[in-house]
Amino acid sequence: DAGITQSPRHKVTETGTPVTLRCHQTENHRYMYWYRQDPGHGLRLIHYSYGVKDTDKGEVSDGYSVSRSKTEDFLLTLESATSSQTSVYFCAIRPGTGNYGYTFGSGTRLTVV
Amino acid sequence: AQKITQTQPGMFVQEKEAVTLDCTYDTSDPSYGLFWYKQPSSGEMIFLIYQGSYDQQNATEGRYSLNFQKARKSANLVISASQLGDSAMYFCAMREENSGGSNYKLTFGKGTLLTVNP
Numbered sequence: 636d637a638g639i640t641q642s643p644r645h646k647v648t649e650t651g652t653p654v655t656l657r658c659h660q661t662e663n664h665r666y667m668y669w670y671r672q673d674p675g676h677g678l679r680l681i682h683y684s685y686g687v688k689d690t691d692k693g694e695v696s697d698g699y700s701v702s703r704s705k706t707e708d709f710l711l712t713l714e715s716a717t718s719s720q721t722s723v724y725f726c727a728i729r730p731g732t733g734n735y736g737y738t739f740g741s742g743t744r745l746t747v748v
Numbered sequence: 749a750q751k752i753t754q755t756q757p758g759m760f761v762q763e764k765e766a767v768t769l770d771c772t773y774d775t776s777d778p779s780y781g782l783f784w785y786k787q788p789s790s791g792e793m794i795f796l797i798y799q800g801s802y803d804q805q806n807a808t809e810g811r812y813s814l815n816f817q818k819a820r821k822s823a824n825l826v827i828s829a830s831q832l833g834d835s836a837m838y839f840c841a842m843r844e845e846n847s848g849g850s851n852y853k854l855t856f857g858k859g860t861l862l863t864v865n866p
Contacts, residue, residue, distance in 0.1 A: 668853065670856075676858060677752075677856040677858040680853055683851060693853070727793075735798035736795025736796075736798065737795065741792055
């Protein structure tokens with residue numbers, strides 16, 4: 636299994652505060668993704684990265700920013716958290732050649748109060 | 749328009765019976781991949797099976813098989829001999845591979861919650 640860890644696993648924060656979620660991989664994969672999961676919506680792509688310093692927006696990127704200064708780390712930042720950003724956040728990595736299944740982190744449950 | 753449609757919010761099946769979870773997709777890209785993931789109540793995303801658009805045969809992985817009907821744009825997951833541990837949310841996803849700048853993004857359906865009854 637590709638090594639991918641998310642931190643923190645759980646977080647409660649107040650409206651208006653900045654929050655950063657971290658995704659760390661040990662497999663040197665090029666492509667990394669941030670999704671949010673909400674009931675009735677499945678998983679929706681927030682941002683993704685196709686290399687160090689190369690990132691782009693997904694379908695629900697408003698209110699979020701990302702950074703990737705090293706291959707192994709992909710950070711998701713909520714600049715000023717809102718209650719609508721209460722969600723479960725998943726990081727995923729695209730596997731290398733010959734392996735099809737994208738690997739997901741364990742998720743971060745974020746609650747904005 | 750939704751790219752991935754899962755029309756069954758919930759499904760029930762008796763233990764040891766087979767069940768089919770529906771997935772239809774929408775794309776004009778001739779090259780794409782279809783995925784199924786399982787999410788048990790513990791929350792992790794577990795990859796089950798993959799089907800490429802050019803694959804000639806339906807994918808199978810143990811008790812999981814994918815009924816791929818390209819002309820109908822459907823990629824239904826079939827679970828044979830259901831077990832109690834199969835109770836989970838199941839997601840269908842698609843990756844379009846030729847669209848400019850696709851960067852291998854996965855687009856997910858809204859999921860189907862499967863309950864296996866003893």
